[in-house]
Amino acid sequence: MTVKDDSFTDWKNREEIAESMIPMIGRLHRERDVTVLLHSRSLVNKSVVSILKTHRFARQIAGEELSVTDTLPFVQALTTLDLGPSQIDIGRLAEIYQADDRGLSVAEFTAEAVAGATGGNKIDRREPRDVVLYGFGRIGRLVARLLIEKAGSGNGLRLRAIVVRGGGDQDIIKRASLLRRDSIHGQFQGTITVDEAESAIIANGNTIKVIYANDPSEVDYTAYGIDNAILIDNTGKWRDREGLSQHLRPGIDKVVLTAPGKGDVPNIVHGVNHDTIKPDEQILSCASCTTNAIVPPLKAMADEYGVLRGHVETVHSFTNDQNLLDNYHKADRRGRSAPLNMVITETGAASAVAKALPDLKAPITGSSIRVPVPDVSIAILSLRLGRETTREEVLDHLRDVSLTSPLKRQIDFTTAPDAVSSDFIGSRHSSIVDAGATKVDGDNAILYLWYDNEFGYSCQVVRVVQHVTGVEYPTYPAPAV
Template sequence: MSRPKPDDYFKDWKEREALAESMIPMIGTLNRENNVSVYVYGKPLVNRSVIDIMKAHRFVRQVESNELSEFETFPIVEALTKLDLGHAHIDVGQLAVRFMEEGNGADVLDFVKANVEGAIDSTDKPLAEPQDVVLYGFGRIGRLVARLLIEKAGSGDVLRLRAIVVRKGKAESDLVKRASLLRRDSIHGSFKGTIRVDEENDTLVLNGNEVKIIYANSPSEVDYTAHGIHNAIVVDNTGVWRDEAGLSQHLECPGAAKVILTAPGKGDIKNVVYGINNNVITPDDKILSAASCTTNAITPVLKALMDEYGVEHGHVETVHAYTNDQNLIDNYHKGDRRGRGAAMNMVITETGAAKAVAKALPELKGKLTGNAIRVPTPNVSMAILNLNLGKETTTEELNEYMRETALHSPLRQQIDFTNSPEVVSTDFVGSRHACVFDSRATIVDGNNAVLYCWYDNEFGYSCQVVRCLEDMCGVSYKMFP
C-alpha cells in the first residue's frame, strides 16, 4: 500500500497536522467517558501530543513499508465517536489498513461497526468495582508504576492508586521531596499532568487522584482500612523481601489482599512474564513476582524463536545500565566489582535472568547460560542472545518472522521491532515493550543466530508489571481488531 507522493510536502504536513489535532479531543472523550484506549499499531494515542500522534503514524512506514497517514485513521476515529462503546482497546491503525484492503467502497461507519461490534452497547466492565492499589516503596520502579497507573486511570473504574508507603525521610518537607521526584525525572522527563501537595493530610493529588502517603518502617505498622482502602493489591517495589515468608507480612495488614513483587521471587513464588506465562495466575494467588527486567526482555523473543525454530542451547549476555545498587564512586560493596564507580566503569557481574527464563518456559531449563556487564549509562539495556536453533534459517527469514511477530502476534505488546541502522540506546527510553528487536544487528549462520534486543529496563519493565497487576485483579479488555 502506498499513497501518491504529495505535490507540496508543506501543505500535506499542515493538513495531516490539523487532522491529528482534531483527533485529540475525540480520543480523550473516548477514554474518559467510555474507557476506550486508542492505538496505532500498538502505539498509544491517549494523552499524546499532535507530534506524538504523527510520529506514531510514521512508525508504521518503518515496520510495515506502507504510508499509513492521518488521512486514513481520522475517519476511523471519527466513526468510533459516533458509536456507544464500552470498555475496549482499539487499534485504529490496523483498522484503517484493513479498511483500505478489504473495504471495497463500504461506508466507513458501517465498516467500523462491523469490526468493533463486540464493544458496541456493551455494559461489560473490566472489573465489577474499582481495584485499590498500594505502592510499597517509591523508588525508580515505584514512581514509574505510579505514572502508569495515573495515566491509565481513565474513567476511574479500573485500577486506582490509593496510597504509597515509604519511610519518613530526613528532609523537613519530605512530602515535597517525594512529589518533586515524581514531577521531574532526569531520564523519563516531567510528569504528564499536575501534582498538588497536601502536607496537612499527607496526600498527593495526581491529576485529580488523591493518593495517601503512609509513613511506616515495616508492613506491621500499616492499617490501610484507616485510610478507606480495602481489598488492596500491594505492589512491593523495595526488593527487601523476595520469599513467601517476607512478602506475607503485607497480607497481615488490614485492607491488603494480595502482593505483587517487582523483582524475581524466591522459592515457590510464581515468577510471571506477562504475555508468556501469565496464564498461571489464578484468583487464589496471594503473592506473585513480575520477575526481572532482563527476564521480561529475553523470554518473549526466546518463546517466539522456540515456537518457530526450536532452541537447542545458548548464551545470554546482558549489557545493562547501572543501577542504584552500584556505587557512584569507588566505595565498599559486598558484591564483587560492584563497588567500583558505576559512571566510569564497565563492570562484569552475574545475572540470574538466563536461569529464570525456565520458570516461564520450562522447555528451556538447563539450555541457557548468562552473564551481565554493567555499563556507564543510566537507563536502557541490551540483551545479546547467542543461540543454537533447532533448524537452519537465514538472516532475512528470521528478521521477517520477528517483524510479523512484533506486529501481528499475541506477543506484540512484549516485542517491538526496528530496522533502523542508526538507533542507539537513548532512542528506546520510554519504550513500553518488554524489548525491541534490532533487525539490523541480526547475524545468522545456518542454525547459529546472534540476536540483539534493546529494553528500557525501567519503563518497559514497569509496563510489564502493570500488565501483571491488571491480570492479577482480573482486568480484561476487549481488543480490536
C-alpha cells in the same frame, strides 16, 4: 507552488486532522474506557505532533508510513458505536481494511471488527481497584506515573497510597518533586500539589496518601479507607513467600513484587505466562527487567524454529545498587564506581527462563556487564535453533510478531540504521528487536534486543496488575494466534 510549499501545506493539513482526533480519542477514553492504539501505542493524551510521529513510526515495522487521513475515518466510526471497555488498534484496523475486498464502508468494517466490544457483547466497566506502592524509588515512581496516566474515567486501577520510611524535614515535598521531575524520563505530564497536613500528594486529581512505616506490620490500610488493594513491593527487600506475606495486612488482597521471586513465588512475564496465574494466588513476582526482555522473543523464536540451547549477554545500564565511587559493597565488583567502569556481574535472567517458559527444555546461560549509562540496556541473545533458516525469514517473523501476535505489546521492532540506546528511553515494550544487528547463519541466530530497563519494565508490571485485577480490557482487532 514549489515542492517545499507542497510539503508544508501537507504537514499543516495533517496537523489539522490529528488535532481533530484528540477530542474524540479523549472522550472515548474518559466516557467509555476505550483506549485508542496505533500499532500497540496508545494515542490517549498525546499531542498533535506525537500523534503524527506515531503514525510515521509505523514505517519502521509495517514498511510504509500510515497517514492520519487513513486512520481518522476509523476514529470517527468508533465514536458512533455503543462501545464498552476495550483497546482498539486503528493501525491494525486500517491495515486489515486495505486488504479486505468485500467493498464494506469504513463504518461497516469497523462495526464488524470491534463487534465483541459493542452492544450486548461489551463487558461491564470495572469498579476502581485500590493500589498501594510499597517503596518509591526508580520503579515505584514510574509505576506511579503509569497508574496516574491510566486513571482515565476513574474506573480501573486507582493509586491510593505509597509507603516509605520517613526521611526527615520536607520528606513529602522532596518525594513529590522526584515524581514531578526525572533526569531520564522528563517532566511528569500533569500537575502535582502537596497537602502536608493530610500527608498526601495530589497528582492530576488523584489523592495519594503518603504513609510512613519501617515495616509492613506497622500499617493497617483500612484505617486509610483502602480495601481489597493490590500492593506493589518495589523495595526488593523480601523476595520469598514468607517475607512477602508480611504485606497481607488488613486492606491488602494481593502482593506483586518488582524483582525476581524466590522459591515457589510465581515469576510472571506478561504476554508469556500471565494466563497461568491462579485466581487465588496472593503473591507473585514480575521477574526482572532482563527476564522480561528476553523471554518474549525467546518464546517467539522457540515457537517458530525450536531452540536447542542459548546464551544471553546483557549490557546493562548501572543502577542504584552500585556505588557512584569506589566503596564497600557486599557483592564482588559492584562496589567499584558505576559511572567510571564496565562492571562484570551476574544475572538471574537465564535461570528465570525456566519459570516463565517451563516447556522450553533448552539450557539457557547468561551473564551481564554493567556500563556507564543511566538507562536502556541491550540483551544479546545467541540461539541454536531446531532448524536452519535465513536472516530475512527471522526478521519477517519477528516483525510480524511485533505487529499481529499476542506478544505485540512486549516485542517492538526497529529498522533504524543509526539506532542507539538513548533512542529507546520511554519505550513501553519490554524488548525491541534491532533488525540491522540481527545475525543468522544456518541454525544459529543472534538477536540484539534493546530494552528500557526502567520504563519498559514498569509497563510490564502494570500489565500484570491489570490482569490480576480484571481491568486488562480486550484488544480489537484480536491478535493473531
